[in-house]
Amino acid sequence: MTETDLGSKPRATLATIPFNEVDKTLVADDHFLFLTLASASFVEILSEMYAGNLIQLFKEDKTLTKWLAECWQKEEVQHGTALKTYVQTVWPEFDWKTSFKAFYLQYSALCTIDQLEAHKSLELMARCVVETGTSSFYRALQHYVREPVLRQILALIKADEVMHYNHFRQYFSKYHAIEQHSVPALIMAIWRRLGGIQSQDAYIAFKHVHQxxxxxRQFVPADWTNYSLTVKRLARDHYPFAMAIKMLLKPIPLVTPIRKMVEWPLVGIAMLFTRA
Incomplete structure (x- = not known):
């Protein structure tokens, strides 16, 4: 992987998104969509803080830190800015700035380098999990949405997230060749990050958007529970389960027959989870 390869993909900019063409009639009454987009904008913009932790962890790897600083971090913030602009276009009554400040104060206390995995390859595996989650999330949201401008935004973001996943997976392979963790250790890293996504990112962002x-009206845990039930219900029709499972399994060093043997049962389990 060369630095040229890392920076060769043309970058979409906000200038390419026609916010003045948004058809508000298709989205303005969708309360679920508002909560989802506003929460996602919070998390994406604060990726800049997480990037700083990763750059500190991998400070001796100049190629990786260059990509983190010049590509990944900037693109994640760009995603958040695009979502923020869309939210403010459709729901101007929402005080985005004040709510984000409250989110920042709570989340920044949790987003520290101490929260990263103890081993570099395991942290890169965790990043693959996050990029799997974001790329499949935006793919599902794109499938759900009918407003053309938002579909364009989500398609651009999803494409970037898949690209980020591929880069993190390649760097994982590099560090795993050195650290040589067992398959159970890799699976546990995946499991830890799957749990952390909900507790640290989505929940905190949702709480402050809702408030x-x-x-x-005082925010209560039942507000999150009801929202989560809606997510599960919509996931049955819109979430790309097979895509997500394939991405989660890909970095794990399994022989092809075993990978294929476990892939579809895991897809089935994930789909059953949405019916729980």
Missing amino acids: GFYPH
Whole structure:
């Protein structure tokens, strides 16, 4: 992997997104979509903080840190800015700035280098998990949405997230060749990050978006529970389960027959989870 390869993909910019053409009638009454987009904008923009932790962890790897600083970090923030602009275009009554400030104060206390995996290859595996989650999430959301401008935004973001996954997977392979963790250790790293996604990112962002949109109503855990049930229900029709399972399994050093043997049962289990 060369630095040229890492920076060769043309980058979409906000200038390519026609926010003035948004058809508000297709989305303005979709409360679920508002909560989802606003929460995602919070998390994406704060990727800049997480990038700083990764750069510190991999400070001796100049190629990786260059990509993190010049590509990954900037693109993640760009995603958040695009979602923020869309939210402000469709729901101008939402005080994005104030709600984000509250989210920042809570989440920044948790987003520290101490929260990273103890081994570099395991942290890169964890990053693959996150990029799997984001790319499949945006693919599902694109499938759900009918508003053309938003579909364009989501397609651009999803393409970037898949590219980020591929880069992290390649760097994982490099460090795994040195550290040589067992398959169970890799699976446990995946499991830890799957649990962390909900507790640290989505939940905290949702809470502050909800509080900002309903300033006169106290946020309660049931608000998150009800939202999560809606996510599960919509996932049955829109979530790319096979895509997500393939991406999660790909970095794990399994022989092809075993990979194929476990892939579809895992897809089935994931789909059953949405019916729980």
